[in-house]
Amino acid sequence: MAQAKPQIREKVEYTCPKCKRDLERINRTTIDKIIGVIVPIRRYKCMGCFWEGVKIYHSEN
Numbered sequence: 097m098a099q100a101k102p103q104i105r106e107k108v109e110y111t112c113p114k115c116k117r118d119l120e121r122i123n124r125t126t127i128d129k130i131i132g133v134i135v136p137i138r139r140y141k142c143m144g145c146f147w148e149g150v151k152i153y154h155s156e157n
């Protein structure tokens with residue numbers, strides 16, 4: 097019996113607007129960090145078509 101590997105990785109919040117694949121979260125650039133002071137953003141990249149962009153995330157406190 098093959099054991100199913102449970103994927104307990106962080107759930108993907110967004111999919112690529114171009115090819116609908118799951119986006120990978122990547123490190124923010126310096127500019128992103130500056131913007132991040134005002135608006136909380138995260139940078140995402142698509143491993144399928146190399147689309148890259150930022151999304152605003154809402155911290156739920």
Ligand SMILES: [Zn+2]
Binds near residue numbers: 113114115143144
């Ligand atoms: Zn894509």
